[in-house]
Amino acid sequence: MIRYIVKRLLSLIPVLFGVSLIIFFLVRMIPGTALEMYMGTQVEATPEQMVELQRIFGEDKPVPVLYMEWLGDIIHGDFGYSLRTGRPVFPDILSRLPLSLELTLFSLVLALMIGIPLGIVSSLHQNTFGDFISRITGLLGLSLPQFWLAALMVMAFSGFRGWIPMGNYVGFIVDPLRNLKMLFFPSLAIGIGFAAVVMRYTRNSMLEVLQQDYIRTAKAKGLKHRSVIYTHALKNAILPVITVTGFNTGYLLGGAIVIEEVFALPGIGRLSLYAIYQRDYPIIQAVVMIIATIFVVVNLITDIIYALMNPRTRLDDTTR
Amino acid sequence: MGKEIILHVEGLRTEFQTERGIVQAVNNVSFVLHRGETLGIVGESGCGKSVTNFSILKLVQYPPGRITDGTVLYNEKDLLQCSEDEIRTIRGKHIAMIFQDPLTSLNPVIKIWVQIAEALRLHQGMSKKDAKAKAIELLKLIGIPDAEQRADNYPHQFSGGMRQRVMIAMALSCNPDILIADEPTTALDVTIQAQILEIIKNLSQEHKTSVIMITHDLGVVAEMCDAVCVMYAGRIVERATIDELFYDPKHPYTIGLLNSIPRIDQDSEEHLHSILGAPPDLIDLPIGCPFQPRCTHAMEICAYKSPPEFSMGGDESRTVACWLHEKEHAHG
Numbered sequence: 001m002i003r004y005i006v007k008r009l010l011s012l013i014p015v016l017f018g019v020s021l022i023i024f025f026l027v028r029m030i031p032g033t034a035l036e037m038y039m040g041t042q043v044e045a046t047p048e049q050m051v052e053l054q055r056i057f058g059e060d061k062p063v064p065v066l067y068m069e070w071l072g073d074i075i076h077g078d079f080g081y082s083l084r085t086g087r088p089v090f091p092d093i094l095s096r097l098p099l100s101l102e103l104t105l106f107s108l109v110l111a112l113m114i115g116i117p118l119g120i121v122s123s124l125h126q127n128t129f130g131d132f133i134s135r136i137t138g139l140l141g142l143s144l145p146q147f148w149l150a151a152l153m154v155m156a157f158s159g160f161r162g163w164i165p166m167g168n169y170v171g172f173i174v175d176p177l178r179n180l181k182m183l184f185f186p187s188l189a190i191g192i193g194f195a196a197v198v199m200r201y202t203r204n205s206m207l208e209v210l211q212q213d214y215i216r217t218a219k220a221k222g223l224k225h226r227s228v229i230y231t232h233a234l235k236n237a238i239l240p241v242i243t244v245t246g247f248n249t250g251y252l253l254g255g256a257i258v259i260e261e262v263f264a265l266p267g268i269g270r271l272s273l274y275a276i277y278q279r280d281y282p283i284i285q286a287v288v289m290i291i292a293t294i295f296v297v298v299n300l301i302t303d304i305i306y307a308l309m310n311p312r313t314r315l316d317d318t319t320r
Numbered sequence: 321m322g323k324e325i326i327l328h329v330e331g332l333r334t335e336f337q338t339e340r341g342i343v344q345a346v347n348n349v350s351f352v353l354h355r356g357e358t359l360g361i362v363g364e365s366g367c368g369k370s371v372t373n374f375s376i377l378k379l380v381q382y383p384p385g386r387i388t389d390g391t392v393l394y395n396e397k398d399l400l401q402c403s404e405d406e407i408r409t410i411r412g413k414h415i416a417m418i419f420q421d422p423l424t425s426l427n428p429v430i431k432i433w434v435q436i437a438e439a440l441r442l443h444q445g446m447s448k449k450d451a452k453a454k455a456i457e458l459l460k461l462i463g464i465p466d467a468e469q470r471a472d473n474y475p476h477q478f479s480g481g482m483r484q485r486v487m488i489a490m491a492l493s494c495n496p497d498i499l500i501a502d503e504p505t506t507a508l509d510v511t512i513q514a515q516i517l518e519i520i521k522n523l524s525q526e527h528k529t530s531v532i533m534i535t536h537d538l539g540v541v542a543e544m545c546d547a548v549c550v551m552y553a554g555r556i557v558e559r560a561t562i563d564e565l566f567y568d569p570k571h572p573y574t575i576g577l578l579n580s581i582p583r584i585d586q587d588s589e590e591h592l593h594s595i596l597g598a599p600p601d602l603i604d605l606p607i608g609c610p611f612q613p614r615c616t617h618a619m620e621i622c623a624y625k626s627p628p629e630f631s632m633g634g635d636e637s638r639t640v641a642c643w644l645h646e647k648e649h650a651h652g
Contacts, residue, residue, distance in 0.1 A: 213425040217417075227438075309429065311428070311476070
């Protein structure tokens with residue numbers, strides 16, 4: 001197991017290298033450089049001033065050279081300075097990351113808490129009215145865009161109803177209740193689509209598992225309906241749900257970035273959004289690198305959970 | 321062998337709703353099982369032998385399956401009238417089952433000992449620890465080496481033969497009165513088959529368990545059974561003791577089955593015997609005898625009138641559903 005984890009963590013290196021290459025050149029393909037954004041259209045500068053500014057904004061060297069320099073820096077843990085504020089990038093990101101991670105995790109938990117039970121109920125009452133309703137709900141959850149749902153929630157639940165606390169964001173450690181209150185609706189907006197995915201996976205998987213011979217064996221033993229469903233069927237049916245959850249956690253994080261903007265939450269989503277407006281390359285690059293790392297690590301964790309739940313996958317297998 | 325009747329199946333009918341129509345999988349099947357007896361149910365694939373036995377424990381999945389008629393008397397209780405809760409106390413405790421494919425019949429994500437211990441904890445109220453000890457003891461009994469270690473394995477780490485032994489251990493864990501073995505050796509190698517049959521035979525004799533052995537293999541019948549019911553198209557066409565079946569078969573289908581067994585002394589130039597034609601479509605059964613289209617002795621009456629079960633010499637345990645034997649029945 002340890003060997004497998006180390007191997008997977010080592011595979012992070014080529015992944016991150018590829019991501020760094022793509023993001024570095026991609027952000028520079030957006031029309032308009034950081035300097036042009038900074039200058040706007042009304043400011044005049046002398047040619048000498050321009051040369052100096054180009055040096056500060058790192059536009060005096062060819063892009064490949066800049067890339068090599070940046071790569072050298074981040075290997076040493078130096079993510080550079082914001083082109084706008086001049087502050088180091090890393091502490092800024094670090095202070096905003098917990099919010100985005102919490103939002104992702106919260107939406108994940110909500111999605112699983114809604115999706116799995118609905119999927120089970122739906123599969124046990126296949127083709128009944130309840131199944132029909134939960135399938136329609138699932139389809140709705142899938143087809144409603146997150147940002148639209150989020151905007152609707154803001155309109156409906158904030159303001160005079162006060163279900164979404166207004167004002168400054170408070171961290172979980174400072175005031176857990178207020179924090180969860182603030183994040184509940186944003187998380188719901190992010191997670192509802194995924195809840196629908198989980199529901200459908202659970203339902204299909206359960207329907208398939210319930211046809212298996214070992215379910216008949218379990219019934220023939222005289223086990224109660226509950227034990228047959230929750231011990232024998234669910235343990236098998238949950239496996240595909242774990243896999244799909246791993247893949248989707250990255251997308252939930254992506255969703256968090258959009259939804260933060262709608263609910264005015266200061267996470268890395270808003271940070272990177274403004275960084276893109278302003279062509280603040282170091283911030284964009286650092287955020288993408290961190291998200292890529294999280295994505296790979298989450299998938300590793302998923303695989304480990306999967307292996308623990310499914311004895312047929314052995315992580316120490318040398319043929320892997 | 322005592323003649324105490326332990327299970328009495330009477331007029332059992334089970335049907336399946338399909339897109340093409342209703343399939344009469346089990347059509348008016350009756351038989352009795354005596355204490356300590358091993359009863360064989362023989363027939364081709366799809367003749368309804370498995371469904372008959374699933375029906376006994378109400379394990380037929382609804383929908384599409386439905387038991388429409390009949391009684392299954394066990395201890396003077398009609399199992400078919402039992403509620404789900406009542407029948408659950410019978411399943412696994414008094415009547416246990418072994419299934420055909422031991423790989424798909426064991427839960428792949430649950431440890432072996434847990435699967436054996438489940439029934440013990442449920443029906444005998446054992447603690448987790450006691451149940452585990454008993455499960456290991458059962459594994460030793462059925463000849464699993466290193467039982468203590470292997471108990472923590474998962475089914476995929478066991479071979480086919482070992483898995484079927486686990487199924488047997490599971491089924492016999494609560495000392496049931498009746499063991500229903502549904503083609504227990506079909507998925508196994510020939511060498512393993514004999515071992516498995518031996519285990520079932522020894523354990524059932526030891527615990528005076530009655531066995532219903534479902535098979536299409538007449539070799540297994542010869543090896544294991546005291547009495548036999550031959551099924552065709554959802555009905556019992558012949559019932560006999562083991563000797564009567566092999567030395568004095570009556571029904572043309574039974575005779576065809578027996579002739580289909582390849583013999584070592586057979587001329588290798590000669591074709592293997594087989595029954596011509598295919599089993600009938602259960603949705604669209606012939607009006608008369610279901611075997612009539614394939615029968616070499618078919619008479620006029622066979623085409624329009626289905627034969628009842630004629631008892632031979634007034635003996636209820638020796639019957640043939642064939643018009644050829646109407647006279648023997650009449651003259652006793």
